[in-house]
Amino acid sequence: xxQQAIPYKIYLDEAEMPKxxxxxxxxxxxxxxxxxNPGTLQPMTAQELSGVxxxxxxxxxxxxxxxxxxxxxxxxxxxxxxxxxxLVRAYCLEEKLQTPAKIYYKFEGNNTSGSHKLNxxxxxxxxxxxxxxxxxxxxxxxxxxxxxxxxxxxxxxLDCKVYMVKCSYEQKPFRREVMRTxxxxxxxxxxxxTEVGRKILAEHPGTTGxxxxxxxxxxxxxxxxxxxxYVLGSVLNQVLLHQSVIGLETKAALDKYGVVPDIIIxxxxxxxxxxxxxxxxxGEKLRGERDYRIIAVEPASCPSFTRGKYAYDFCDTGxxxxxxxxxxxxxxxxxxxxxxxxxRYHGMxxxxxxxxxxxxxxxxxxxxxxxxxxxxxxxRVEGILPAPESSHAIRAAIDEAIKCKETGEEKTIxxxxxxxxxxxxxxxxxxxxxxxxxxxPTDEEIQATLDKLPKVE
Amino acid sequence: xxQQAIPYKIYLDEAEMPKxxxxxxxxxxxxxxxxxNPGTLQPMTAQELSGVxxxxxxxxxxxxxxxxxxxxxxxxxxxxxxxxxxLVRAYCLEEKLQTPAKIYYKFEGNNTSGSHKLNxxxxxxxxxxxxxxxxxxxxxxxxxxxxxxxxxxxxxxLDCKVYMVKCSYEQKPFRREVMRTxxxxxxxxxxxxTEVGRKILAEHPGTTGxxxxxxxxxxxxxxxxxxxxYVLGSVLNQVLLHQSVIGLETKAALDKYGVVPDIIIxxxxxxxxxxxxxxxxxGEKLRGERDYRIIAVEPASCPSFTRGKYAYDFCDTGxxxxxxxxxxxxxxxxxxxxxxxxxRYHGMxxxxxxxxxxxxxxxxxxxxxxxxxxxxxxxRVEGILPAPESSHAIRAAIDEAIKCKETGEEKTIxxxxxxxxxxxxxxxxxxxxxxxxxxxPTDEEIQATLDKLPKVE
Numbered sequence: 009x010x011q012q013a014i015p016y017k018i019y020l021d022e023a024e025m026p027k028x029x030x031x032x033x034x035x036x037x038x039x040x041x042x043x044x045n046p047g048t049l050q051p052m053t054a055q056e057l058s059g060v061x062x063x064x065x066x067x068x069x070x071x072x073x074x075x076x077x078x079x080x081x082x083x084x085x086x087x088x089x090x091x092x093x094x095l096v097r098a099y100c101l102e103e104k105l106q107t108p109a110k111i112y113y114k115f116e117g118n119n120t121s122g123s124h125k126l127n128x129x130x131x132x133x134x135x136x137x138x139x140x141x142x143x144x145x146x147x148x149x150x151x152x153x154x155x156x157x158x159x160x161x162x163x164x165x166l167d168c169k170v171y172m173v174k175c176s177y178e179q180k181p182f183r184r185e186v187m188r189t190x191x192x193x194x195x196x197x198x199x200x201x202t203e204v205g206r207k208i209l210a211e212h213p214g215t216t217g218x219x220x221x222x223x224x225x226x227x228x229x230x231x232x233x234x235x236x237x238y239v240l241g242s243v244l245n246q247v248l249l250h251q252s253v254i255g256l257e258t259k260a261a262l263d264k265y266g267v268v269p270d271i272i273i274x275x276x277x278x279x280x281x282x283x284x285x286x287x288x289x290x291g292e293k294l295r296g297e298r299d300y301r302i303i304a305v306e307p308a309s310c311p312s313f314t315r316g317k318y319a320y321d322f323c324d325t326g327x328x329x330x331x332x333x334x335x336x337x338x339x340x341x342x343x344x345x346x347x348x349x350x351x352r353y354h355g356m357x358x359x360x361x362x363x364x365x366x367x368x369x370x371x372x373x374x375x376x377x378x379x380x381x382x383x384x385x386x387x388r389v390e391g392i393l394p395a396p397e398s399s400h401a402i403r404a405a406i407d408e409a410i411k412c413k414e415t416g417e418e419k420t421i422x423x424x425x426x427x428x429x430x431x432x433x434x435x436x437x438x439x440x441x442x443x444x445x446x447x448x449p450t451d452e453e454i455q456a457t458l459d460k461l462p463k464v465e
Numbered sequence: 466x467x468q469q470a471i472p473y474k475i476y477l478d479e480a481e482m483p484k485x486x487x488x489x490x491x492x493x494x495x496x497x498x499x500x501x502n503p504g505t506l507q508p509m510t511a512q513e514l515s516g517v518x519x520x521x522x523x524x525x526x527x528x529x530x531x532x533x534x535x536x537x538x539x540x541x542x543x544x545x546x547x548x549x550x551x552l553v554r555a556y557c558l559e560e561k562l563q564t565p566a567k568i569y570y571k572f573e574g575n576n577t578s579g580s581h582k583l584n585x586x587x588x589x590x591x592x593x594x595x596x597x598x599x600x601x602x603x604x605x606x607x608x609x610x611x612x613x614x615x616x617x618x619x620x621x622x623l624d625c626k627v628y629m630v631k632c633s634y635e636q637k638p639f640r641r642e643v644m645r646t647x648x649x650x651x652x653x654x655x656x657x658x659t660e661v662g663r664k665i666l667a668e669h670p671g672t673t674g675x676x677x678x679x680x681x682x683x684x685x686x687x688x689x690x691x692x693x694x695y696v697l698g699s700v701l702n703q704v705l706l707h708q709s710v711i712g713l714e715t716k717a718a719l720d721k722y723g724v725v726p727d728i729i730i731x732x733x734x735x736x737x738x739x740x741x742x743x744x745x746x747x748g749e750k751l752r753g754e755r756d757y758r759i760i761a762v763e764p765a766s767c768p769s770f771t772r773g774k775y776a777y778d779f780c781d782t783g784x785x786x787x788x789x790x791x792x793x794x795x796x797x798x799x800x801x802x803x804x805x806x807x808x809r810y811h812g813m814x815x816x817x818x819x820x821x822x823x824x825x826x827x828x829x830x831x832x833x834x835x836x837x838x839x840x841x842x843x844x845r846v847e848g849i850l851p852a853p854e855s856s857h858a859i860r861a862a863i864d865e866a867i868k869c870k871e872t873g874e875e876k877t878i879x880x881x882x883x884x885x886x887x888x889x890x891x892x893x894x895x896x897x898x899x900x901x902x903x904x905x906p907t908d909e910e911i912q913a914t915l916d917k918l919p920k921v922e
Contacts, residue, residue, distance in 0.1 A: 015478070015479045015545070016479065016545040016546060017479075017545070019476050021472070022472045022473065022474075086848075088472070088473040088474075089473060089557065089847065089848045090848055100546065100620075118575045119848060119849075120844065120848055120849055120850040120885070122887075126848075159845075159848055162845040163557075163845065163846070163848070181890070182639075182887070182888075182890035185890040185893050185894045185897070186850060186887075186890065186893075188893075188894075188897055189841055189844055189845075189850065189893055189897070190844065190845060191845070384646055387577065387646055387647065388616075388619040388620065388646075388647060388648070389620070390546065391543075391546045391547055391576060391577055391583075391616055391620070392576075392577055393577040393643060393646065428577070430579075430639070430643075430887040430888065431639075431887065433638070433639035433642040433643065436642050436643075436645075436646050437642045437645075440642070440645055440646070
């Protein structure tokens with residue numbers, strides 16, 4: 009293979025790294041629906057939210073107009089520890105697929121949390137520290153967010169209390185140990201430590217948990233502990249704002265080589281990676297400057313976009329959080345214990361939900377075994393062992409590249425490789441052993457939880 | 466923290482990556498002692514070695530004179546998948562230690578094998594493929610070399626058979642699964658598959674294995690299978706040659722910013738990382754152009770340099786391999802099951818042994834709990850979870866930086882961060898639980914295996 013005009017990996021210089029986050033909402037004509045107080049059904053005020061979240065994060069959460077938020081120098085300094093992340097040209101995958109498509113991926117896995125989650129973790133921990141708090145509470149599914157937050161808190165000297173979805177806690181004992189290395193305390197959820205946890209356990213004694221349950225517990229712990237606030241790794245507007253650093257770097261790297269993507273693909277659980285990756289591209293699309301196909305990929309076992317309803321719902325199973333308008337399977341939906349722990353969320357970012365409702369992006373769901381087939385092929389040719397979550401995007405990117413082979417189109421595909429799968433070897437093992445199953449909820453199962461959506465006019 | 470003149474991470478451009486490996490032996494006045502045929506005690510000929518190793522690798526093994534070997538374009542293409550690796554300025558560690566020292570580390574862990582081993586794996590697999598072989602056999606300790614070789618073989622379509630030291634196999638089930646993802650077969654060693662394995666098991670029924678045992682099995686398998694050769698991840702001259710890419714990149718990155726190190730530190734098991742990292746610096750030292758302090762760091766549980774003897778010995782426990790002159794604890798030495806699997810080798814690279822005998826470098830041994838204390842501190846401030854092996858170098862770098870604090874000297878310290886510890890969480894857990902032990906062999910234990918060294922005049 010000759011030396012390519014475009015390198016395998018495009019790294020920005022540190023001086024080229026983004027100095028501000030981009031707030032996609034500023035360019036949305038139809039703003040995402042506001043969070044509602046579940047009691048009054050009125051939009052949550054800053055004051056109400058500040059009991060749960062740090063003050064500056066509340067401002068970021070509610071601000072639909074300011075297009076850019078400066079990244080504080082302390083956070084940029086932390087970013088320089090592991091960013092810029094490489095934008096990789098997947099030459100080897102292209103060759104393997106014999107496709108005329110040009111494939112790029114933004115690789116966010118080269119840090120110890122193993123994913124993009126660190127981008128928002130440090131931001132949220134920073135504002136908590138700035139506000140003089142003692143610590144933060146959170147939930148984690150696959151463990152990536154919990155690890156990321158532990159790292160950020162260790163760096164800043166904050167206490168960190170993590171509720172980890174029980175099935176991930178059991179599948180990934182090593183994740184817990186990494187969090188402990190960073191000084192966090194980790195509790196399997198649902199737990200007996202909180203009122204909501206005890207209630208969920210009483211109703212579903214054998215439950216393997218869900219992100220929704222764990223959120224409820226973490227929120228309860230935060231609001232009942234002095235000097236603590238709750239932080240969340242996905243879904244929220246503030247998280248998508250912080251994650252825009254992914255898209256901004258991606259766009260800067262592509263611009264450097266004059267590359268314009270046709271298709272942008274990301275996996276979608278709560279939407280943080282996808283929302284961050286697409287932000288500047290969607291901005292151009294919203295402003296009518298350029299068009300892109302944007303594809304959200306979700307697991308067939310938890311298909312919020314493709315089989316959910318666009319409605320107000322609780323963000324958590326315990327119904328202690330505000331209501332958000334989003335594509336949802338119902339806050340009571342507990343997905344089968346598939347292995348992409350980070351995608352096991354019943355709802356979806358309000359921002360992405362509004363964009364999807366407005367026809368500005370597509371969504372598709374993929375089966376787990378197809379996802380692992382893509383993961384293994386990718387690992388062998390590109391040399392990176394991908395996380396199951398990220399592999400949903402790989403699956404869709406490969407499928408699009410195969411279509412290009414059939415049509416002869418030389419499309420440029422960019423996808424988000426959110427993280428590595430080092431802690432997902434049980435899932436890979438199940439795939440190798442042929443024991444991996446494709447759980448797909450029935451229409452009746454989904455309808456049952458949708459029937460319990462809160463009534464909001 | 467202000468934007469620094471020297472970035473957090475120095476990346477070379479792909480065009481700046483080394484195009485040739487540097488053969489340190491060419492600049493050594495006292496060449497490393499040749500491998501001996503254990504039967505005749507005569508230097509091994511190319512013909513004899515080619516029954517075990519690939520032909521081009523045999524040439525590289527025996528060539529003490531050619532200073533540079535061109536890196537074939539296919540290997541450079543593979544290198545571009547995960548190289549250049551970053552040279553990181555450890556600003557956060559410096560701040561934590563409040564030291565005037567300037568600390569840099571060359572981070573080789575950003576690839577799925579999790580270590581520098583991939584640098585030689587792809588080279589050895591490439592020459593095997595070029596020779597038209599079906600596959601290769603090898604041993605692995607911590608699992609990093611086995612993973613690296615599996616990745617290289619998957620990429621080139623070669624069969625890969627790995628003998629994994631039993632205690633690592635049991636401590637690291639996920640490593641096995643990663644190798645399987647890359648299509649390798651993995652057998653715990655000692656096994657009943659080989660004659661030497663059966664013999665070792667008969668003599669030491671409860672043994673947890675050692676690199677020496679696993680080497681014997683892999684060699685036997687290679688020489689008794691049609692179309693197979695044996696490949697080794699460390700110790701050999703050829704491996705140090707390939708690993709010179711680490712040092713060449715490090716030096717190029719430092720040169721770019723006009724930085725000259727005072728101290729260069731690396732962990733030492735068989736010597737591949739250390740030999741690669743120091744190569745161009747030691748070259749300058751040998752040619753009298755510049756002086757550096759070079760420090761090898763080994764575990765107190767397996768102290769080849771600091772408590773071994775410089776003598777001819779078998780490279781493997783089964784005594785099927787050639788004799789090498791090296792610092793050794795005796796090929797019968799089976800180290801206690803400490804957690805730095807990659808450093809559990811009774812001997813040491815002949816090149817490094819000669820340099821050490823000539824007083825050109827220092828060595829020290831460190832205790833495991835001290836190593837993990839350094840690892841945890843490093844993880845918290847630098848954000849990378851280090852492998853136990855690499856953490857030996859971290860320990861020494863921190864100790865040197867603390868000395869600088871005491872003396873006020875602004876020394877520049879460079880160390881090799883060979884890999885990540887994602888698969889070493891049992892060890893971290895033992896450290897957190899306070900159950901980690903510091904195994905240190907007694908003088909009598911070492912003497913017992915040294916007494917059995919082969920008699921070579």
